[in-house]
Amino acid sequence: MKVVCLSGGVGGAKLARGLYDALGSDLTVVGNVGDDLELLGLHVSPDLDSVLYALAGLNDEGRGWGRAGESWRTLESAREWGGDAWFQLGDLDLGLHLVRAAALRRGDALSSVTAALVGAAGVEAVLLPATDDALRTRVVTPAGTFSFQDWFVGRRHEDEVDGVVFDGADRATPAPGVVEAIREADGLVFAPSNPYVSLGPILAVTAIREAVAERGVRCVAVSPLIGGRAVKGPLDRMLTRMAGGTTPAHVAGCYPELVDALVIDRADAPAEAPIPLVATATLMEDRASSRRLAETVLEVAA
């Protein structure tokens, strides 16, 4: 069963790992690049890297982001030399960023660099950035409009969010292979990522949204909420303010016409929604629970 999963960072990466364990090379993950940033002259793709590290088994399961066994000496040295070091980049992580930044500077597209990294890690699934173009998420708050990372890391996502805009989305085209993978898939999955700032930037690429809308197969979303609360991050506050609540119906309402079923946690059932709901245990604490959730999702998508 060929499956395409649209994914943000941490939660998406965990489901991607489960799907990879179930599907192997039949999995294609389309990753968010709206959070990408430039730091110390390096292009950093936090969501792509979270997925890559999870697929490669290099991720830190406890912390939820970055690599296991990470250390921070290079960044600490850069800070001591006066460098801009507000974003956490570990030594092992920086090795990847150096290789990617050098390739991008040589003129390689983000998608081909990503493919090379996936190959170097020995991962057999396909990982594609939504787009090779510059598409950047900006968050509109009462305190002003900020780049995603300025708001999320710099301001600790404390500002309430009134809206999200995607700079460059009108000009962005899908990375090579994204639309083809969606058209050829036997099922589509929306990972349990933030609908606004993780999957929103992917679906803001018109041709990707259209390919999903025109699907001939089922598309299953996994709710990122458990008991109406975000497992991690500010989604519950964002949904309450922008959608009016945090029920499964509010989550489903983020994906109008795009999703055929929503997998929710048992803590949120029973509930009413305009699409079928499937309740299961959605908390992914390790690879085994990721795989169990992935297999449920695949059954719903089949």
Next chain:
Amino acid sequence: MKVVCLSGGVGGAKLARGLYDALGSDLTVVGNVGDDLELLGLHVSPDLDSVLYALAGLNDEGRGWGRAGESWRTLESAREWGGDAWFQLGDLDLGLHLVRAAALRRGDALSSVTAALVGAAGVEAVLLPATDDALRTRVVTPAGTFSFQDWFVGRRHEDEVDGVVFDGADRATPAPGVVEAIREADGLVFAPSNPYVSLGPILAVTAIREAVAERGVRCVAVSPLIGGRAVKGPLDRMLTRMAGGTTPAHVAGCYPELVDALVIDRADAPAEAPIPLVATATLMEDRASSRRLAETVLEVAA
């Protein structure tokens, strides 16, 4: 006593440290940039950094290059991701390279980046690159002509050297402050660095060579040989092949008209040379011996 020291990497950095301990902010070091290279998208200035680390007390005295307490995780990670990792860059070292590369990419000159790094380290001496322009050493050997680092590191400086050329020297102008510092100095010092590939690139900048040639003060060179052998590196083989021998006269012959006295090791005395020779202990094993040698050099220069 205001002193300008022309310096390469390891041996020069040791003498620079001794001069700094003796002179404090009256020391200006003019560093070689002919060895500079681009690795993983980062501009690396090995000789400037050896001097900076020595002045800041951050250098690894045992290894002779790089920082004390260094580790290698970022480079090892870059290698695993397929990166070009043939040149040893430690985690602490990379922090500096990231900051410098980002500043150079913003358009800062190497000299202003270097000044910022010196300031960040709390060093009160002045450290100037010979030039902000691209001046690169190439080594002519029977096996072909190589960039300095390709020959020195990549080929382990095993090829005999027939000559050295300095790409860009004809267009290179001195970095701001270099000629002024030489003109205002009370004494000039040539560090015990390789005359061909360490001090040669500095003196290949016409205005620097002219400023030294037109000096009204004494210029003292320190021989990098002990008992006719290089303390480190291929200089003895280079001198034998290109100058015909490794006596003090052969070393002095590398700096015609530029040097008023040569400080040599006691192992090389007595000897004959066209300029006065001063014999002392020149091996610098620690900061104390660096300072002792520096004070002898300053007495000769005064």
